[in-house]
Each structure stands twice: as structure tokens, then as C-alpha cells.
Amino acid sequence: MNYIEYDDYIEVLDTKNFNIKQTLECGQVFRFKVQDFGYTVYSLNHKADIYCQNNTIKIFTKDKKYFINYFDFCTNYDKIKSSLSVYHYLKPAIEFGSGIRILRSNPLEMVIEFIISQNNNIPRIKTIIEKICEAYGEKIEDFYAFPTLEKLKSIPLEFFKSIKCGYRDKYLFETIAMLNSEVFLDDLYDMSTEDARKELMKLKGVGRKVADCILLFGYHKTDVFPTDTWIVQAYNKINKNCSNDAIKISNYFTKIFGELSGYAQQYLFYQMREN
DNA sequence: GGCCAGGAAAAAG
DNA sequence: CTTTTTCATGGC
Numbered sequence: 001m002n003y004i005e006y007d008d009y010i011e012v013l014d015t016k017n018f019n020i021k022q023t024l025e026c027g028q029v030f031r032f033k034v035q036d037f038g039y040t041v042y043s044l045n046h047k048a049d050i051y052c053q054n055n056t057i058k059i060f061t062k063d064k065k066y067f068i069n070y071f072d073f074c075t076n077y078d079k080i081k082s083s084l085s086v087y088h089y090l091k092p093a094i095e096f097g098s099g100i101r102i103l104r105s106n107p108l109e110m111v112i113e114f115i116i117s118q119n120n121n122i123p124r125i126k127t128i129i130e131k132i133c134e135a136y137g138e139k140i141e142d143f144y145a146f147p148t149l150e151k152l153k154s155i156p157l158e159f160f161k162s163i164k165c166g167y168r169d170k171y172l173f174e175t176i177a178m179l180n181s182e183v184f185l186d187d188l189y190d191m192s193t194e195d196a197r198k199e200l201m202k203l204k205g206v207g208r209k210v211a212d213c214i215l216l217f218g219y220h221k222t223d224v225f226p227t228d229t230w231i232v233q234a235y236n237k238i239n240k241n242c243s244n245d246a247i248k249i250s251n252y253f254t255k256i257f258g259e260l261s262g263y264a265q266q267y268l269f270y271q272m273r274e275n
Numbered sequence: 276g277g278c279c280a281g282g283a284a285a286a287a288g
Numbered sequence: 289c290t291t292t293t294t295c296a297t298g299g300c
Contacts, residue, residue: 121293125294
């Protein structure tokens with residue numbers, strides 16, 4: 001076991017494969033806060049405070065079961081990292097982001113948040129998401145939950161305009177209307193990655209890149225390689241024949257890494273962002 | 276298939 | 289202070 005469960009917290013034992021900063025700041029989630037004790041992370045209607053002090057990591061939460069799943073404790077990261085280390089250009093990225101974990105987020109939350117994230121900067125993405133939660137999420141103790149689909153369906157287009165989503169306001173409004181009428185997110189768990197991607201791309205504002213983020217972070221389908229501007233840069237550093245075609249680059253990497261593509265992408269992305 | 280508008284704000288110059 | 293970039297997509 002790589003963790004111990006206590007009454008009101010979880011202690012992480014396998015600390016070399018768990019770094020909360022790397023995990024939260026490698027671009028897979030937006031609802032978290034830096035604290036003096038560590039980080040607070042919010043997922044759906046759950047909250048966890050992660051305390052990091054002298055080599056001990058403690059996760060304080062009322063929803064231990066939820067976060068044991070969320071932090072992907074059932075995955076063997078030693079095995080993944082040693083498998084990926086055979087690729088020489090990945091080795092420094094794996095060492096740099098050795099505590100990254102791929103979180104198991106909620107698909108609906110990922111759909112909304114990654115539509116907002118497109119061609120956008122992280123501080124603004126976080127502000128927009130916070131405003132949606134504050135206005136339409138259930139108030140729980142000292143925070144607001146991510147709104148349920150029913151609540152999201154009550155949001156007028158004007159609200160998305162007023163919180164300055166920019167051109168993404170229509171995407172959000174139209175996508176929410178399509179959910180549980182044209183596209184059923186619950187059906188995607190049992191689909192092949194390819195079929196699930198096709199379903200997601202029916203949604204307004206969801207193209208290949210956003211779909212792949214939802215597949216990886218919402219459905220833990222790790223045979224995808226979300227390719228954004230940073231990954232395009234990484235590709236052009238690794239390869240001499242430069243390309244700007246994100247879909248071709250994504251397909252190139254998934255062919256190499258297969259089921260470990262998502263992990264490889266996170267290591268590369270984090271290294272590119274931080275250096 | 277390639278090009279570019281649409282929005283706002285962070286980041287860079 | 290002004291310009292460029294920002295975890296892209298849809299429509300022409």
C-alpha cells in the first residue's frame with residue numbers, strides 16, 4: 001500500500017511518486033489554491049487540504065474514498081516511469097516531474113473547464129471557473145461546489161458573457177444544452193477511446209485537443225496525447241523536421257507511447273511549462 | 276485544406 | 289505603454 005488511512009486524513013507513503021505542486025500545476029486541473037501549509041484542491045463537491053512538511057504528505061478531507069480514487073493511488077508509477085525512461089528525450093522530463101499523478105477528475109467538470117481553457121491563460125481560466133461555481137454551485141462549508149448538470153442547464157448565455165468567457169460563451173451554452181440530450185457523458189466510460197472522442201467532438205467548442213484532455217483527465221483513458229502549443233514546441237525540440245500540425249504530432253506520440261501516452265504527455269508538458 | 280475572427284487578460288517587449 | 293501570446297475551434 002502506498003498510503004495509510006487515518007480517521008480524518010490520508011498519509012501518503014510513496015512520497016517519491018507524489019508531488020502535489022507538480023500534480024496540480026501540470027495543467028490537468030484548475031480548481032486549487034496555494035496555501036501556507038500546502039494546497040487545497042476542489043473536485044466536484046469535494047475538498048481536500050494537502051499538508052506538506054518535512055517529507056510527510058497528509059491529505060485532510062471528509063471524503064477519503066473520493067480522494068483515494070482521485071489521486072490515482074491504484075496506479076504503479078514506478079512501473080510507468082521505468083517503461084517510459086527507455087526514451088532518452090523523456091528521461092529528464094520524468095525526473096523533473098517525478099511526482100506527477102494523473103488525477104481522476106469528473107468528466108462533466110472537465111468538459112466545461114477545458115472548453116474555457118482553450119486559447120486562454122491559466123489565471124483567467126481559474127477566475128472564470130470560480131465565478132461559475134460561486135453563482136451556480138452548492139455552497140459547502142467555505143467553498144462552492146462545481147454545479148450539477150441541472151444547474152448548468154439553468155445558466156443563461158448572458159451570464160457567460162457577463163463573466164467574460166469571451167467567444168467561448170456560446171460554446172459553453174450550446175454544449176450544456178447538448179448534454180444528456182445528444183451526448184451522454186456516462187456512456188463514454190465503456191467506449192473505445194476513438195468512439196468516445198468522436199462523441200465528445202460532437203460538442204460545441206470541443207475539438208481534438210479539448211476532447212483528449214477530457215478523455216485523459218475525466219475518463220483516465222491514457223492512450224491519448226493532448227497536443228497544445230507547448231507540446232508542439234516540445235516536438236519541434238525533439239524532432240528536426242518541424243511541424244505545426246497538432247493532430248499529426250498527437251498521433252505520432254500515441255503511436256510511440258500507446259497506453260502510456262497520457263503520462264508521457266504530462267511529463268513533457270510540465271517540463272516545457274516550468275523551463 | 277488553409278486561414279482567420281472572436282474576447283479578454285497575462286506575459287513579453 | 290504597446291504588442292504578443294494564451295493548454296483551439298468553427299466557419300468560411
